[in-house]
Structures are given as structure tokens and as C-alpha cells.
Amino acid sequence: MRHVIGWLLLTPAAILLIAFTYWPIGATVADSLFSRGNPIRPSRFIGLENYALMADDPIFWQVLWNNALFALGTIPASIALALMMALMVNRALPGRALARMAFFTPTILPMIAVANIWLFFYTPDIGLIDQIAGLIGLPGHNWLGDPDTVLGAIIVMTVWKEAGFFMIFYLAALQTIPPELWEAARLEGAARWTYFRRILFPLLMPTTLFVLINAILNSFKLVDHLFILTKGGPDNASNLLLYYIFETAFSFFDTTYAATLTVVLLLVLAVLSLVQYVVLDKRIHYR
Amino acid sequence: MSPRGALETGATWLLALLWISPLLYALWAAFHPAAFAVTFDPFAPLTLENFGEALARAPFPRYMLNTFILVTMLLAAQFVLCTLAAYAFARYRFKGADIAFALVLVQLMIAPEILIVENYATLAHLGLVDTILGIGLPYMASAFGIFLLRQAFKSTPKELEEAARLEGCSTLGVLWRVYVPLARPTYLAYGLVSVSHHWNTFLWPLVVTNSVETRPLTVGLGVFGAPESGVDWSVVSAATLLSVAPLMLAFLLFQRQFVQSFMRAGIR
Numbered sequence: 001m002r003h004v005i006g007w008l009l010l011t012p013a014a015i016l017l018i019a020f021t022y023w024p025i026g027a028t029v030a031d032s033l034f035s036r037g038n039p040i041r042p043s044r045f046i047g048l049e050n051y052a053l054m055a056d057d058p059i060f061w062q063v064l065w066n067n068a069l070f071a072l073g074t075i076p077a078s079i080a081l082a083l084m085m086a087l088m089v090n091r092a093l094p095g096r097a098l099a100r101m102a103f104f105t106p107t108i109l110p111m112i113a114v115a116n117i118w119l120f121f122y123t124p125d126i127g128l129i130d131q132i133a134g135l136i137g138l139p140g141h142n143w144l145g146d147p148d149t150v151l152g153a154i155i156v157m158t159v160w161k162e163a164g165f166f167m168i169f170y171l172a173a174l175q176t177i178p179p180e181l182w183e184a185a186r187l188e189g190a191a192r193w194t195y196f197r198r199i200l201f202p203l204l205m206p207t208t209l210f211v212l213i214n215a216i217l218n219s220f221k222l223v224d225h226l227f228i229l230t231k232g233g234p235d236n237a238s239n240l241l242l243y244y245i246f247e248t249a250f251s252f253f254d255t256t257y258a259a260t261l262t263v264v265l266l267l268v269l270a271v272l273s274l275v276q277y278v279v280l281d282k283r284i285h286y287r
Numbered sequence: 288m289s290p291r292g293a294l295e296t297g298a299t300w301l302l303a304l305l306w307i308s309p310l311l312y313a314l315w316a317a318f319h320p321a322a323f324a325v326t327f328d329p330f331a332p333l334t335l336e337n338f339g340e341a342l343a344r345a346p347f348p349r350y351m352l353n354t355f356i357l358v359t360m361l362l363a364a365q366f367v368l369c370t371l372a373a374y375a376f377a378r379y380r381f382k383g384a385d386i387a388f389a390l391v392l393v394q395l396m397i398a399p400e401i402l403i404v405e406n407y408a409t410l411a412h413l414g415l416v417d418t419i420l421g422i423g424l425p426y427m428a429s430a431f432g433i434f435l436l437r438q439a440f441k442s443t444p445k446e447l448e449e450a451a452r453l454e455g456c457s458t459l460g461v462l463w464r465v466y467v468p469l470a471r472p473t474y475l476a477y478g479l480v481s482v483s484h485h486w487n488t489f490l491w492p493l494v495v496t497n498s499v500e501t502r503p504l505t506v507g508l509g510v511f512g513a514p515e516s517g518v519d520w521s522v523v524s525a526a527t528l529l530s531v532a533p534l535m536l537a538f539l540l541f542q543r544q545f546v547q548s549f550m551r552a553g554i555r
Contacts, residue, residue, distance in 0.1 A: 002379045002380065002381055003379075003382045003501070005375075005379055005381070005458060006375045006379030006381025006382075006384065007369045007375070007381055008375075009372060009374055009375035009379070010371070010372050010375045010376075010381075010387065011369060012367075012372075012428070013368045013369065013371065013372035013391075013433065014372075014387070014428070015423070015428075016424070016425070016427050016428035017390070017391065017394060017428045017430070019409060019425075019427075020399045020402075020406055020409065020424070020425035020428075021393065021394045021397060021399065021402070022358040022390070022393075023405075024399075024402040024405030024406050024409065025397065025402065025408070027405045027408075028402060028404070029407055031328070031404075031405070039416050049433075049542065078383070085302070086301075088298070088299040088302065089299065091295075093292075093295070093296045093299060094296065095300065098303065098547075099299050099300065099302075099303040101539075101542065102303035102304070102306045102307040103302075103303065104546065105304055105307065105310060105535075105538070106306070106309075106310070107549075108483055108487075108534060108535070108538050108545070109310075109487070109531055109535075110486070110487035110488075110489065110504075110505050110508075110530070110531065111489065111507050112487075112489050112505045112509050113489070113505075113508065113527045113530060113531050116508065116523055116524075116526075116527045117309050117310070117312070117524070117527060119312045120316075120520050120523075120524075121309070124497075128312065152355070160306070160309065162437075164306070165549070168546055168549055168550050169550065172550050204293035214488065221398065221400070221401065223490065224489040224490060224505075224509075227489070227493070227509055228509060242401070242490075245403070245404070246403065248401065249404045249407075252493060255404050255408075258404045259404055259405070262401070262402065262404060265401060266397065266401070269396050269397055269401070270396075273395075273396040
């Protein structure tokens with residue numbers, strides 16, 4: 001009886017999960033083994049040919065490399081800032097609520113709105129950054145149009161958006177650390193930096209790992225800003241994997257190659273979840 | 288306050304000011320004529336013209352209605368589906384429950400927007416392309432909601448259920464009268480996270496929609512703000528603020544609940 005009721009309760013959710021998560025995962029893998037069809041030549045089974053194509057596709061490698069750089073640029077910076085912010089507003093200070101709000105607000109804005117605001121900062125010559133640079137006599141620069149600076153510009157913006165989100169996890173963790181620890185360390189003559197490095201930081205490690213995994217996931221899932229800022233350009237210098245998948249499927253209409261690229265993204269996510277499962281205690285990541 | 292404390296306070300204020308300045312700047316640009324977009328003259332005249340211009344150029348009230356319909360419909364469906372599934376996982380040790388739960392958790396990692404190609408094909412089969420229902424459907428069975436509610440239901444004392452059974456409550460009666468009311472804080476937390484997440488998503492709605500009647504705010508703003516549209520900066524700022532205003536106001540009013548919900552939720 002309980003088996004029947006259990007499954008009945010689960011059925012509505014299960015149908016949707018199958019339709020929009022499990023089935024498409026399977027279909028993606030299957031599609032990646034077929035050729036791109038057209039009205040004259042229908043799609044046919046080609047084995048791993050799409051993967052061979054992908055291995056020879058310089059854009060694929062560039063996009064993957066960009067994703068790695070994007071992750072490397074955003075994650076350590078936003079985690080360090082998040083921790084600093086949390087330490088700053090965890091003590092008594094006038095205007096504490098305001099400071100917390102200032103740090104957290106970018107988090108609840110849609111990435112599209114953030115990109116809209118930052119687009120103007122980066123606009124060559126008339127944009128805010130170049131205007132300010134002009135005041136001290138620096139020449140204007142096309143931040144988003146130069147392959148050397150475009151990824152950096154996007155990284156700065158993303159750090160601005162994400163640091164406040166990670167801050168709240170550090171704040172929550174800091175509040176569970178007994179103040180006696182600092183008292184004791186002070187009695188032992190420990191400097192504040194030593195206390196941070198030897199006691200506080202290790203105690204915050206579970207939070208850091210939790211935030212780290214989430215930050216890596218975000219760096220693969222978040223591509224909204226590219227639609228406004230760069231469209232992946234110039235010359236794919238800011239293109240990321242999910243955006244390339246979108247382009248391949250909906251601009252170049254090559255759904256089987258898009259499926260092949262999606263398989264790579266799924267593999268990345270699978271490895272990350274495995275790491276999360278093995279490295280992190282369940283209690284930590286599903287608190 | 289010690290000199291060191293004062294220094295730290297100053298540094299905190301400075302960083303906070305730096306952090307909020309892009310938003311303050313957007314406010315400045317939106318409420319001043321275009322000529323003052325980069326001239327910070329404290330006596331610059333205030334104006335609402337940019338908002339008027341934005342509203343004249345794109346149907347933002349309609350977009351807002353679409354977003355509102357989307358998040359409400361989605362949240363209602365999520366509450367029902369996730370409640371039923373979470374109850375099954377929390378209280379019925381049915382055969383295959385562990386495997387089924389592990390499978391549900393897969394969706395935490397692989398959100399439907401990762402699978403845009405196949406999910407778009409599915410929607411096309413169902414004839415739901417360019418509908419608000421189509422944007423919401425893949426997210427209705429939310430692994431995250433099931434997970435949170437399961438936790439809440441598990442912490443509900445079993446004795447309460449037994450008492451309700453003795454009073455003659457059915458399975459759904461127990462769920463509705465005992466479990467749901469006691470999990471109210473979890474529903475609030477999940478609701479805030481879900482609404483703010485789906486208010487802000489862009490990629491999937493962009494793929495699904497192609498008309499004014501279905502487009503949510505984010506997509507409307509994306510179309511509006513694209514650099515090639517040639518709209519001037521102050522108007523884009525006004526449009527951006529219009530799009531984020533409802534969620535922003537809700538956040539400012541219920542800041543504590545928002546932050547606590549995000550903290551509880553962990554994963555957006």
C-alpha cells in the first residue's frame with residue numbers, strides 16, 4: 001500500500017523530471033552520434049564523427065579555454081572579496097545594515113540588467129571609465145572590443161555581481177564561531193592575522209568549499225551578459241561554452257553538433273557533482 | 288573607537304560605497320536628462336522623461352505582466368508538485384525511493400536550461416513554443432523544492448500525523464492539515480528564492496519566446512538594451528530600473544527574509 005501511495009504522490013513531479021531532465025540528457029547523447037540533417041539529406045548515424053569534428057574545432061577549444069580563464073578570474077577574486085566583506089560587516093560598526101545591503105544588492109539583479117549598466121561603463125570614449133580616465137589624461141580604450149581586455153572586463157562585472165551572494169554564506173558561518181576562540185588566541189598572544197590564518201580560515205573551510213563548487217557551476221551556467229555585452233566577440237575572445245551551444249543550435253541551426261557540445265558541458269557538470277559528493281560532507285552542501 | 292577600528296569602519300564604508308556606485312549611477316542617469324549622463328552637476332534638473340521614453344518605445348507593463356504571470360504560475364505549480372513528491376520521500380518508504388531521490392537530485396546540477404536544444408524540441412512537439420506555460424513547464428518539478436520540503440516534512444513529529452489519522456484524516460488531509468502548515472517557513476524561503484530566480488532568468492525564456500505577449504521582462508530588456516538598438520543611455524537606464532523595480536522594492540521591504548531564504552536555500 002505504502003509503495004503505491006508513495007509512487008502516486010511522486011508521479012506528477014516524476015513525469016516532468018523525465019520529460020525535461022532525464023529524457024533530454026539521453027536524447028543529447030544520442031543526437032551527438034548523428035549527422036546534421038537537411039531536407040535533401042536526412043540525418044544519419046555517424047558514430048563519433050561529431051566528436052572528431054569537435055576535437056578539430058578551434059572555436060571549441062577557445063571557448064573551453066575562455067571558460068577556464070573566466071572561472072579562474074572570477075572565483076578566487078569573488079571568494080576573497082566575499083570573505084573580506086563578511087569579516088567587515090560581522091563586527092559592530094555604524095551603518096552596518098547599509099553596508100550589508102550595498103554588498104548584497106547586486107546579487108538580486110538580473111544579469112541582463114547588470115550588463116546593461118556596465119555596458120555604458122565600458123563604452124569607448126563616451127563611457128564612464130574612459131571619461132574618468134580622460135580626466136587624468138589617459139587615452140580612451142575599447143574595453144569590450146579588444147580581445148585582450150574583453151574577458152577581463154566581463155570578469156570584473158561578474159565579481160561585482162557574485163561576491164555579495166557568497167558573503168552571506170560566510171556571514172552565516174562566522175556567526176557559528178564562538179567569540180571565545182578569539183579571546184583565547186589573544187591571551188596566547190596571537191596576532192589577528194595569525195588568528196585568521198591558523199584558526200578562522202580553517203574553520204571556514206567547509207563554507208569555502210561549498211562556495212567554490214557553486215562558483216564553478218555558475219561560471220559554466222551564466223552566459224546572459226554575453227547577449228548584451230559582446231555576443232561572444234570580438235572573434236570569440238569572450239565566448240563561453242553554453243553561449244557557443246546556443247549559437248550553434250539557434251543561429252547556425254546545427255543541432256547535432258550543439259548536442260555534441262552539450263555532452264561536454266554535461267560531463268563537466270557530472271565531474272563537479274562527483275567532486276562535490278566525494279569531497280564535501282552531505283551535511284555541508286545540503287544544510 | 289580605537290584608531291584601528293575607525294580605519295576599518297572607513298574601509299568598510301568605502302568598499303560599500305564602491306559596491307553600490309554602479310546602481311547609484313544608473314539612478315542618476317535615469318532621473319536626469321541625457322546631457323547630464325556623465326556630468327555630475329548636483330544642480331542638474333531632475334526629470335521623468337527617460338521613463339516616459341522607455342515606456343513609449345517598448346511595452347514594459349506588458350512584459351511585467353508576463354513575468355508576473357510566469358512566476359506566480361510557476362510557484363503555484365512548484366508548491367503542489369514538490370509538496371506531493373517531498374511527502375512521498377519523507378514519509379513513505381516506498382520501493383525504489385532512494386534511487387528515485389538520487390535521480391531527483393540530478394536536476395540540482397543539470398538545470399533544464401543546460402539542455403536547451405532538446406528541451407526546445409520537446410516544447411515544439413507539445414506546441415508550447417512562445418507560450419508562458421512553455422517557459423515555466425520544465426521548472427515546475429523542482430529538485431530543489433522537493434529537497435527543501437522533504438527536510439521540513441522529515442522534522443515534523445510523526446505523532447501529529449498519527450493523531451490526525453485517528454481523527455479520520457486521509458493521506459492528503461494529513462498533508463494539508465499537518466505537514467503544510469508546519470512547513471510554512473520553508474515555503475516562504477523557497478518561494479522567495481524561486482520568484483527571484485525566475486524573475487531574473489534570461490536564456491531559456493529568450494529561446495522560447497518571440498512575441499510581446501509572452502516575453503518576460505528580462506528578454507524585453509535584452510531586446511531593448513541591445514547596443515544596435517541605438518537607444519540613448521539614459522533611456523536604457525530608465526528601462527533597466529523599471530524592470531528591476533518590483534523585485535528591488537520587495538527586497539528592500541523584506542531584506543531580512545530574503546537574505547535568510549537565500550542562506551537557507553544555498554543553491555539558487
